[in-house]
Amino acid sequence: MSGAAFLKPAVTVHLSPPGKAAVCTLAHILADTMTDSQTDGAAAESPMEFYEKLTAQGEAVKALKTGKAPKEEIDVAVKLLLQLKLDYKRVSGQDYKAGCPPTDSPASGESVPAAAEDGDDLVDPWTVATSNAKGIDYEKLIVRFGSSKIEAELIERMERVTGQKAHRFLRRGIFFSHRDMHQILDAYENKKSFYLYTGRGPSSEAMHMGHLIPFIFTKWLQDVFDIPLVIQLTDDEKYLWKDLTLEDCHRYAVENAKDIIACGFDVNKTFIFSDLDYMGMSSGFYRNVVKIQKHVTFNQVKGIFGFTDSDCIGKISFPAIQAAPSFSTSFPQIFNGRKDIQCLIPCAIDQDPYFRMTRDVAPRIGYPKPALLHSTFFPALQGAQTKMSASDPNSSIFLTDTAKQIKNKINKHAFSGGRDTVEEHRKHGGDADVDVSFMYLTTFLEDDEKLEQIRQDYTSGALLTGELKKCLIETLQPMITQHQERRKQVTDETVKQFMTPRKLDFHF
8 A cells, every 4th residue: 555545544434424324434544544554564663654644544533533533533533643653663673653754763673572562552662552442352462462361260279379369460360471470389288488570660650440450459468468568660661761850760769669658558468679879789689680671682682672883782681670579689688698589579560571580590500480470551541552651640540649630631532432422322332342441440440340340331231421420439539548648648758668678577
């Protein structure tokens, strides 16, 4: 297909009147575009050509939204925009940013690794994109990444071994994939030690609800297994990837630590550290970083992470820093120099490339492979196709939001799976699979029976979109208010206690 064909949706958007004909035209163009991209190959186009098409399509989407076009027409245009972003990433090795034309493109053959993309989905540690309103296809992701699905049998074993009911994140498939979790349960049954490791990239002062998911789950794991926890704040990473000062990145790390502490972690069992601080304090940590760096080649990190020759050397060396906490000798003050203690890492699955690399290196430097539990992605208010952004306050519910802001955001911005009219909704019901309010309730509403009743009522048409949003508002408002109250109790001295290297209440 010629390059001009990519611009047809923009022309159609401006000239076609709202209605089925316009939607049909856009849908056919989108289908042709996606098919053409898959058959002819996006590499036939230059990064600049894709950049120009993306810019034009972005303007077209804005025009549709400003003109209050039908929802179906906007959805089709957004799907095309996402497809173009995926193609741009393939040929340029860079994320699309409005107003920032592509820099030097990768040499031939140095595209984003096949392991990071599949069909309409793009998943790597920095980019998550899909054109499917239901979100990422996690079954395909499990196959592509080579992990294992968390089956009912594993959940039942966890309940049997711990004597505790599985967390709702496990029951509902929010944590859906794992590596070597059976080994962890074997260790627990045999009274062998292991520890937890998770982290946060502090790119802004305020965290949103999605950021809480790994910490809520990690807190549950720590309580159930009664084990040490280390939390890495990658302020160095954010300095390397974002347009931020080093001072701001470190300040964000400290502020984010307050929200993490407010989740209820025990200071006697938890060590939180900033990379910028801890790297210079711990010879054990830095020694492991160097060991990892020696055993991973430049070609390997390019293949795993899609780095190009134009990336700074800080980015290329960073994966070793995120890998190092997987090994107990990185924390001699906690583990007394022992190198045989396995690590369990709860994280979103976009972080898995780091730990595939880590698991490959581990036996070559004499350490056990870390085990992992992978979570799904938390959708933006605008839908599973849209990425949450700290720069867009309406893309998510932030932990600093007031009760009024929470209500307004959900009512105005939460993507609905409801019908266009009350009559149609009563007759046909809503689509809970794409409805953001229901997705959020699936994550944060504890009562399984109540959640299932809401789903049945919504899909049958008995529950309207406004009523579903009201359920979410009433769930989130007290939750965030309580979090804010706990955060107020976290003083600078409290943060210092958590972030000081020290022995925890465990004997190794």
